[in-house]
Amino acid sequence: MASEQTGRSILKIDSLCKSYRKGVLVNDHVSLSLNRGEIFGLLGPNGAGKTTLVSQIIGIAKPDSGRIEINSIDTVADPGYAREVCSFQAQTQVPISGLSARQAIELVGAVRGGDSRAVRGRADELLRHLEMEDWARKQADVFSGGMRRLVAFCMAAVVPGRVVILDEPTNDIDPLRRRLLWQEVRNLVNMGSTVLLVTHNILEAERAVDRLAIMDRGRVVAAGTPGSLKGNGGENMRFEVTLEPRAELPATPGFLRGMVVTGRRVIGRLEESDIPEAVQWARGLKETGVAEEYSVGPITLDDVYLRLVGREDAVEDNVKGRTR
Amino acid sequence: MKRLLRSYMLMLKWQALSNKPILPLNLVVQLMIAAGFIIGIGFFYPQITPSTAKYLTTGAPTISLLMVGLVLVPQVVALSRTQGTYDYIWSLPVSRMVYVAADATVWILVSLPGVILSVILGAVYYDFGLHITPLVIPAVLLIAVAGVFVGYAIAHGAPKPQMAQLATQVIVFGIMIFSPIMYPIDQLPGWLAAVHRVLPVKYMADLSRGTLTDLNVDLGLAFAVVGGWCLLGFVATFLLISRRH
Numbered sequence: 001m002a003s004e005q006t007g008r009s010i011l012k013i014d015s016l017c018k019s020y021r022k023g024v025l026v027n028d029h030v031s032l033s034l035n036r037g038e039i040f041g042l043l044g045p046n047g048a049g050k051t052t053l054v055s056q057i058i059g060i061a062k063p064d065s066g067r068i069e070i071n072s073i074d075t076v077a078d079p080g081y082a083r084e085v086c087s088f089q090a091q092t093q094v095p096i097s098g099l100s101a102r103q104a105i106e107l108v109g110a111v112r113g114g115d116s117r118a119v120r121g122r123a124d125e126l127l128r129h130l131e132m133e134d135w136a137r138k139q140a141d142v143f144s145g146g147m148r149r150l151v152a153f154c155m156a157a158v159v160p161g162r163v164v165i166l167d168e169p170t171n172d173i174d175p176l177r178r179r180l181l182w183q184e185v186r187n188l189v190n191m192g193s194t195v196l197l198v199t200h201n202i203l204e205a206e207r208a209v210d211r212l213a214i215m216d217r218g219r220v221v222a223a224g225t226p227g228s229l230k231g232n233g234g235e236n237m238r239f240e241v242t243l244e245p246r247a248e249l250p251a252t253p254g255f256l257r258g259m260v261v262t263g264r265r266v267i268g269r270l271e272e273s274d275i276p277e278a279v280q281w282a283r284g285l286k287e288t289g290v291a292e293e294y295s296v297g298p299i300t301l302d303d304v305y306l307r308l309v310g311r312e313d314a315v316e317d318n319v320k321g322r323t324r
Numbered sequence: 325m326k327r328l329l330r331s332y333m334l335m336l337k338w339q340a341l342s343n344k345p346i347l348p349l350n351l352v353v354q355l356m357i358a359a360g361f362i363i364g365i366g367f368f369y370p371q372i373t374p375s376t377a378k379y380l381t382t383g384a385p386t387i388s389l390l391m392v393g394l395v396l397v398p399q400v401v402a403l404s405r406t407q408g409t410y411d412y413i414w415s416l417p418v419s420r421m422v423y424v425a426a427d428a429t430v431w432i433l434v435s436l437p438g439v440i441l442s443v444i445l446g447a448v449y450y451d452f453g454l455h456i457t458p459l460v461i462p463a464v465l466l467i468a469v470a471g472v473f474v475g476y477a478i479a480h481g482a483p484k485p486q487m488a489q490l491a492t493q494v495i496v497f498g499i500m501i502f503s504p505i506m507y508p509i510d511q512l513p514g515w516l517a518a519v520h521r522v523l524p525v526k527y528m529a530d531l532s533r534g535t536l537t538d539l540n541v542d543l544g545l546a547f548a549v550v551g552g553w554c555l556l557g558f559v560a561t562f563l564l565i566s567r568r569h
Contacts, residue, residue, distance in 0.1 A: 020569075055569065058415045062568035079568065080417075088415040092408030098342040107341075111334050111416055141345070 010036045010194050011057070011163055016066030018052055026052045028218040029066070034163070039185060039195040041205040041212030045309055048215040050198045051091055054165055057196070058088050070163060087112065087161035091168050091198075094152040096140040101132060101147075104140060105154045112159035119158060126154040129187075130180050146172035153181060160193045167198040182208050206301040216309040230299045235269040238303050239278050241285065241294045242266075250290055253281055258307055264292075269299060331418045335426035343430060354438035358388060362446045374452040381446025382536045383505040385439040386467055386528040390499055392435040393471025394478070395492045397428070401479035402488040420565045428472040432465075439464060443536060459543065460535035467528045470550050473557025474524075480564040505529040524553035 011034040018027040026049045034040045042050050055061035057068055059079025068075050068082075075082035096104040102123055109119030127136050130150055140148060153169050166185065170178050185208060188195055199205050205212060206226050213223040222229055230236060235257055243249065243264045252259055255277065256268035270278055275296055285291035340347070365380045366372055372380075404410060413423055447454050478495075482488035499505070502516065503525045509517050520526045527549040534541030 055411070060411060060414050060568060083415060083417045086415075088412070090408070090412045090415065092411050094412050095342060095404070095407070095409040098344045099338070103341060107334060107338050108416070111331065111338075111418055113417070139345075 008035050009033045010071060011196070012067075012069045012072075013053070013057070014067040014069075016053070016056065016068065017064045018049075018056060018061065019064055026218050027056070027063070030215070030218070030220055032213055032220065032223065034194055034196060035211075036194055037189055037192070038210040039189055039197055039208055041209035042196060042198045042215065043200070043202060043205055043212055043305060044215035045200075047217075048309075049218040050215055051167060053215075054088075054167055054196070054198055057163075058082055058086055058165065085161050086163045086165055087156045087159070088164075089149075089152050089156040089166045089169055091171075093145075093148055094155060096148065096151060096155075099140055100137050101127065101140065101143075101151045101154070102136040104151055105158050108155040109158040112161075114159040122158050123154065126157060126184065129184055130154070130177060144172070146174060146177070149173055150177060150181070153184070157184060157188055160188050160191060162193060163196060164188050164193045165196045165198070168200065169197070170199070170201060170204060178204070202302045202305050203300075214305060214308050221308045222304070226301050229304050230301060235271055236299050237270050237272055237275065237296060238267060238299045239270050239275075239282075239294070239296050240265060240267045241282055242292045244289055244292050247290045250285060253277070260303075260306055267303065269303070328419065328422060331422045332426055335418060335423050336429055339426050339430045347430075347434060350434050351437060354388065354392075354435055355441055357391075358384065358438035358442035359445055361387070362442050362449060366450075372450065374450055377446060377450030378452040378537055379533070379539070380506055381443060381450065381452075382533045382539075383529050384442040384446065385464060385532040385536075386505050386525070387499065388438050388442060389432075389435055389464070389468045390471045390525070390528070391496070392431050393468065393473075393475040394495045394499070395475075397431055397472055397475035398479035398482075398488045398492050400427075400431075401476060402482070402485035405479075405485040405488075414565075421562055424476060424561060424565065428469065428476075431472060432468045435468065436464070454536055455538040457535050460532075463531040463535040463543075463547070466547065466550050466554060467531055470524060470528070470554035470557055473554060473561050475557075477557050477560035477564060480561065499525065524550050 011032075013030055013032045016027050016030040017025065019025045028049075030049070030053060032040075042053070044050050052061060056063050057075070059075060059082045063076055070082055070085055073081050094104070099107070105123040105126065106119050109123065110116065114122070127133050130153075132147070132150060132154075135143065135147060140151060143151065149169065149172055153166065156164055156166065169185070170181060173181060182204070185195055185197070197205065197209060209226065211223070211225050212229070213220045214229075215221065239256060243266065245264065249261070249266060252266075252268065255270050255274040257270065259266060259268045261267075278296065279294070282291055282294035286294070343350075361384050362381060365377070369376060414420060443454070446452075478491055479485075479488045482491060502512075504512060504517070504520050505525060505528075509520055509526055512520065527546040530541045530546040531543070531550060533539050534543040534546060
């Protein structure tokens with residue numbers, strides 16, 4: 001085994017391609033680099049190729065071409081190394097029927113080579129931090145989907161790998177424990193791990209991640225910090241108008257760009273200097289009974305995401321169609 | 325080696341705990357099937373003689389062990405494949421064959437009490453003598469392990485998990501009706517007898533008969549053929565579970 005590198009990047013993916021049987025390219029020249037000690041978000045709609053990418057990192061699937069390196073070691077050639085240094089929370093449910101939460105967590109801790117006393121202590125800590133003590137001795141068969149997922153998270157976090165891969169960790173989890181879970185994810189970084197977080201939940205990702213990549217149709221369509229992705233030249237504000245029911249969309253002024261219509265909501269980007277004019281336009285719509293309300297604020301990652309995953313063209317066509 | 329053993333013990337614990345809720349029930353079912361089989365053959369053959377009973381009873385261990393290896397194991401694997409269990413298990417830093425070995429151990433241990441019961445009950449119920457040799461231990465273990473590995477190979481080799489489940493139904497039928505376990509191979513049509521001279525089933529029955537009774541059996545050939553199939557099942561299982569999608 002090659003000696004470990006101490007460079008900035010811990011996980012490097014270079015021009016990775018993966019197709020399944022019918023020739024559909026699920027990952028299309030994906031390149032990513034995760035820095036040590038960061039939380040890196042991987043966002044994208046269903047079918048974007050996120051889980052396929054993760055399967056290749058962990059060595060369950062094999063790329064058609066391209067490279068994956070962890071600590072500068074080629075893990076396509078040596079998937080065993082990937083399993084040693086990565087701990088993984090799968091999107092599918094973990095096989096813990098018949099086990100108590102504590103047994104499941106401690107077993108994985110032991111399997112990952114943890115010392116039994118240290119594993120027990122860490123399991124205690126996780127169960128306490130995630131307010132799961134009452135469930136520690138109960139059999140997983142009676143757990144809700146959310147509770148099973150929390151146990152799965154603990155299994156990935158009990159003896160964390162140098163890279164911890166979490167595939168949709170907050171699905172089905174109640175809001176209170178979600179907050180606690182995010183603290184534990186940050187805690188993993190404080191313990192020296194790097195976290196690759198796969199999620200649909202843009203709002204949560206925006207708060208949790210240091211950097212992120214957005215995938216769509218197998219390709220990385222954007223990567224950077226949440227701030228850098230939101231900065232789109234001068235148009236870093238969002239303007240939203242809610243139309244009255246059955247009102248027709250009026251012609252939109254030129255300073256509103258990237259119009260997206262979802263139901264009665266019309267959202268566009270604009271420059272800060274255009275806000276007064278936009279407010280005046282929206283007031284006019286309200287007075288003439290076209291708009292119910294409007295709002296203005298900084299662009300969110302949600303807006304960036306919607307724009308990037310290729311839905312905007314269709315929506316803009318829709319806008320044109322409805323514009324008088 | 326020490327690490328492999330540690331992984332094996334941990335996965336064995338995992339499998340035992342996972343199956344804990346159904347293990348006692350499974351054990352009871354195995355015992356009931358074994359006892360039912362022994363008593364049931366008396367209904368098939370009301371005038372059964374001790375020597376016929378000896379022949380039939382000593383085929384029972386092979387049937388019990390094959391039911392576990394070729395039916396239960398593929399069904400459990402098919403269910404695990406459907407549930408995505410392997411997406412998680414294969415991500416752990418444990419050799420995949422170690423996991424399979426731990427899983428197989430649990431199922432073999434569950435099947436053994438039924439095997440022992442069927443032989444003892446048969447001997448007492450039909451009043452025949454047994455001539456047990458020490459070779460019975462490797463013989464029974466070899467039948468069990470060969471069955472389980474062939475079962476894993478079928479279960480992991482089936483393109484869809486449901487196909488493996490369907491295959492088990494065909495296998496049950498084939499073993500119970502068209503295999504020379506409960507009757508001599510000469511009673512089969514020539515072509516089917518030829519097939520069974522290659523398949524391991526007849527030799528598995530020979531192994532249990534040859535080590536439990538004084539019936540004349542070529543044990544060396546039986547060990548060789550079943551051993552060969554065991555190796556084939558092992559290699560096929562290894563190759564199939566080592567695949568990356």
